[in-house]
Amino acid sequence: MKLKEILNKIFLIEIIKGLSLTLKMLFSKSVTIQYPFERRKIYPGFRGKHALIRDPFTNNTKCIGCMRCSTVCPSRCIHIKREKVENKMAVTDYIIDASRCVFCAYCVEACPVCALVLTEDFEYSTYSRNTLIFNKEQLLKNWDEFVQKWPQDLYFNKFWQPPGIDPSRWPKAKREQKPIPLRRVVEIKKEDNSEPADN
Numbered sequence: 649m650k651l652k653e654i655l656n657k658i659f660l661i662e663i664i665k666g667l668s669l670t671l672k673m674l675f676s677k678s679v680t681i682q683y684p685f686e687r688r689k690i691y692p693g694f695r696g697k698h699a700l701i702r703d704p705f706t707n708n709t710k711c712i713g714c715m716r717c718s719t720v721c722p723s724r725c726i727h728i729k730r731e732k733v734e735n736k737m738a739v740t741d742y743i744i745d746a747s748r749c750v751f752c753a754y755c756v757e758a759c760p761v762c763a764l765v766l767t768e769d770f771e772y773s774t775y776s777r778n779t780l781i782f783n784k785e786q787l788l789k790n791w792d793e794f795v796q797k798w799p800q801d802l803y804f805n806k807f808w809q810p811p812g813i814d815p816s817r818w819p820k821a822k823r824e825q826k827p828i829p830l831r832r833v834v835e836i837k838k839e840d841n842s843e844p845a846d847n
């Protein structure tokens with residue numbers, strides 16, 4: 649055994665080093681928070697609860713049923729039902745099994761009309777797996793609920809415009825995509841729900 653190691657053992661140097669680190673951390677600022685009483689700021693682009701954007705002009709989804717999202721999904725958890733109505737493809741149902749999703753956002757990137765989003769809402773834990781299977785109505789409801797909570801008037805998801813791809817190769821709808829004015833969506837919904845005025 650070397651002299652240095654013998655001195656370390658006699659004077660308990662390693663233990664003193666460990667205790668001094670403990671003492672230092674005792675007076676440093678805590679990195680943990682008291683969730684759910686305290687919440688961290690959620691940054692735009694956080695990949696949370698799935699939603700289909702409600703088009704403020706049609707009050708329906710913007711989805712055109714192109715199947716790109718379900719094709720690109722590595723978890724195969726998107727199922728789209730569609731049928732032809734008057735020579736146009738109509739989406740009759742859109743199902744995402746969120747319990748199988750790995751939150752890669754490939755579906756959001758692939759969507760040519762920016763109809764789909766992984767909202768910043770992350771508080772949807774549940775005891776039932778079935779409640780994590782979102783159908784079209786639920787996905788639109790997820791968007792409505794998210795809009796109510798989102799503090800800003802505009803919403804833009806960074807995954808709508810995938811990095812690393814020449815923007816000239818994006819579909820036109822993606823190139824021209826602007827932040828969505830959320831309050832207008834809410835206003836339209838309120839108008840729809842308002843009672844007809846008495847004559």
Ligand code: SF4
Nearest residue numbers: 721749750752753755
């Ligand atoms: S985020 Fe990824 S895994 Fe989840 S539905 Fe979209 S493509 Fe599939």
Ligand code: SF4
Nearest residue numbers: 711712714715717759
């Ligand atoms: S990629 Fe977009 S438009 Fe196409 S089916 Fe999926 S959500 Fe609908």
